[in-house]
Amino acid sequence: QKEVEQNSGPLSVPEGAIASLNCTYSDRGSQSFFWYRQYSGKSPELIMFIYSNGDKEDGRFTAQLNKASQYVSLLIRDSQPSDSATYLCAVTQGGYNKLIFGAGTRLAVHP
Amino acid sequence: DVKVTQSSRYLVKRTGEKVFLECVQDMDHENMFWYRQDPGLGLRLIYFSYDVKMKEKGDIPEGYSVSREKKERFSLILESASTNQTSMYLCASKGPGQGGNGYTFGSGTRLTVV
Secondary structure (H helix, E strand, O other), X not given: OOOEEEOOOOEXXXXXXXXXXXXXXXXXXXXXXXXXXXXXXXXXXXXXXXXOOEEEEEOOEEEEEEOOOOEEEEEEOOOOHHHOEEEEEEEEEOOOOEEEEOOOEEEEEEO | OOOEEEOOOEEEEOOOOOEEEEEEXXXXXXXXXXXXXXXXXXXXXXXXXEEOOEEEEOOOOOOEEEEXXXXXXXXXXXXXXXXXXXXXXXXXXXXXXXXXXXEEEOOOEEEEEO
């Protein structure tokens, strides 16, 4: 079982719709959870992080965390073509807070 | 803004060569990391360092070593490059803050071993 699992996609949504990206993790000791966006040929950039159960909103992005179910998700409202990218879920592990990444979900927003 | 600089954007090396990938950060961060990224596999941690001269193995350290002689510089070494080490290599630096709140990535080095 992979430590962090994501559906590879592609997830295709029309412009203006809500995109829902999901991630499950195996280590119950993980404390911090992150979503990175990566455009083709570029390095990952942090878009959201969440530490506590529940929802966290930042502009068009909402991160949701359920530690009991070991599940974290990212919602993108009013999706734009510029949101087309690979979204990486990452969780901390161990005493040095090293980040373990999922393989990523490719999102395609079409006009 | 924190800047993490990787010395080469693209590298082509021959099988058996010793390869050095350099990473420099400018924010006095203690923690630095080397990942490789391959299609369908995401980012996998090779090695990390939490202080000068300190290093820890990540999930896939075989065939690699690292060096951290100065706080700002973290080098990844391929002792004898092989074709299965062809990949995108990403360096990251972590500052204060919980988990990836402080993670910043370099622009990556795409290494091809022929």
